[in-house]
Amino acid sequence: MTIKQKKTIAIAATGGTIAGTGEAGKTAVYHAGEMNVESILETIPMIQNVADIETVQLFNVDSNEMDEEKWITLANQLNELAARPDIDGIVVTHGTDTLDETAYFLNLTVYTQKPVVLTGAMRPATATSADGPFNLYQAVCLAASDDARGQGVMAVFSNTIYSGRDIQKVNNYKTDAFDQNAFGCLGYMQDETAYFFSRSFKTHTMQSIFALRRLESLAKVAVVYFYAGADEKILDYLAETHEGIVIVGSGSGNYNRKWMKTMEKLAEKGTVFVRASRVSQGIVFDDRVFDPMDVCIGANTLSGQKARVLLMLALTITKDVKQIRNIFNQY
Numbered sequence: 001m002t003i004k005q006k007k008t009i010a011i012a013a014t015g016g017t018i019a020g021t022g023e024a025g026k027t028a029v030y031h032a033g034e035m036n037v038e039s040i041l042e043t044i045p046m047i048q049n050v051a052d053i054e055t056v057q058l059f060n061v062d063s064n065e066m067d068e069e070k071w072i073t074l075a076n077q078l079n080e081l082a083a084r085p086d087i088d089g090i091v092v093t094h095g096t097d098t099l100d101e102t103a104y105f106l107n108l109t110v111y112t113q114k115p116v117v118l119t120g121a122m123r124p125a126t127a128t129s130a131d132g133p134f135n136l137y138q139a140v141c142l143a144a145s146d147d148a149r150g151q152g153v154m155a156v157f158s159n160t161i162y163s164g165r166d167i168q169k170v171n172n173y174k175t176d177a178f179d180q181n182a183f184g185c186l187g188y189m190q191d192e193t194a195y196f197f198s199r200s201f202k203t204h205t206m207q208s209i210f211a212l213r214r215l216e217s218l219a220k221v222a223v224v225y226f227y228a229g230a231d232e233k234i235l236d237y238l239a240e241t242h243e244g245i246v247i248v249g250s251g252s253g254n255y256n257r258k259w260m261k262t263m264e265k266l267a268e269k270g271t272v273f274v275r276a277s278r279v280s281q282g283i284v285f286d287d288r289v290f291d292p293m294d295v296c297i298g299a300n301t302l303s304g305q306k307a308r309v310l311l312m313l314a315l316t317i318t319k320d321v322k323q324i325r326n327i328f329n330q331y
């Protein structure tokens, strides 16, 4: 019997700036999602020392073109790759703009203990000192690391390991563009080696109820921002076409009395509400002052866009507010 020395890592490519091209050497004015992943891999030949690589070019888009249909395609493809005994880990290349949403969606929907690692870049592939090749190299190293098994979906940027649940883009200019807000990071990479210092205690991957069946569709959920004087009629409008609405409120997920009354009226007709906060750190608990009728679920530490991901999945299982509240506390 031959013992397999090198791991096999599948790379599912979706586009983004990591695959972007522009004027040679420049970092600005480029188009994301233009190069295929094989061409990026040619710039990092040393990756062959780390793992045997299999690539799937799923899409090649700017991540602002990601949508529910592409998420479902991606999750189903990753579940197929993860179920193959010859694949040891998976890397997803992705644009940085909506990577936080995709990472959380996959964290909830991919049934595996195998490492799944997202990465991307802030500079296009044609820039001087492009950051994509090194991020991709480290993502493959992390996906091949035994320590990364069972950690849920992760992301790697600038030598840092983030959890799919908590990662946020916090800078739209620097190459070190990500953070977990108040929660730091899971660990660091030094060249090929991963050093973990913490883990996510929220339910993910193999424990997630959303990973147990093949996804076909998601519930329609909108996100709306509250600001001083915001017109509550936007809620009536959105409720016509959405099953759920996430409110990105002020402070602890708050809004004015007109919004509260409109939410109570719409909740009675079946719209499910979640309240997140436009403040990047802290936690949104359920609140009897801003929600005396108990119709609005606290998003916990999730951003508005991540709360939308969870509500879109939760509504495929139940419309019961108590059950959805439990889901928000658990995931």
Ligand code: SIN
Pocket: 015, 016, 017, 018, 032, 033, 061, 062, 063, 064, 094, 095, 096, 097, 098, 120, 121, 122
């Ligand atoms: C994108 O999200 O596809 C464009 C921006 C980026 O990848 O940095």
